[in-house]
Amino acid sequence: MRHNKERPLEVLVAACLDDEECRFDVLELKTTGDLLSELALCDELLDATAPYCREHAAIRWIAAPTEIEAVLAEERWSEDLGRALGHHHACDEGPPCETLPLPKQAGCSALVDEVAADPSICAR
Numbered sequence: 001m002r003h004n005k006e007r008p009l010e011v012l013v014a015a016c017l018d019d020e021e022c023r024f025d026v027l028e029l030k031t032t033g034d035l036l037s038e039l040a041l042c043d044e045l046l047d048a049t050a051p052y053c054r055e056h057a058a059i060r061w062i063a064a065p066t067e068i069e070a071v072l073a074e075e076r077w078s079e080d081l082g083r084a085l086g087h088h089h090a091c092d093e094g095p096p097c098e099t100l101p102l103p104k105q106a107g108c109s110a111l112v113d114e115v116a117a118d119p120s121i122c123a124r
Helices: 009-016 020-029 035-045 050-063 068-073 078-092 102-117 119-123
Strands: none
Touching (some): 009 020, 035 050, 078 119, 102 119
């Protein structure tokens, strides 16, 4: 973490060797701002913690959703992207779940239902 700013991602990941928690921490610190590339890195560099990494990337994206068209078109990570889009819809008037590609609708609807049950989710 001390060398986060001056060292590239590849160098930091290599320094982690086989320590997955270390690689997870590096990915948390070295965000790119591009949701789809961050999701790909989670899958490429992690095993057991990849789902948590994808969730964290989606949460960061929710704060400033960009590349909506690319997210809608992406066929991987349907549940993760659906939930992120559901948050965007429920909290920021993003596209309604029923207008999303079918694989993303379930995740979207689940998140919308969670927000309906606990509106404070939007403030997190």
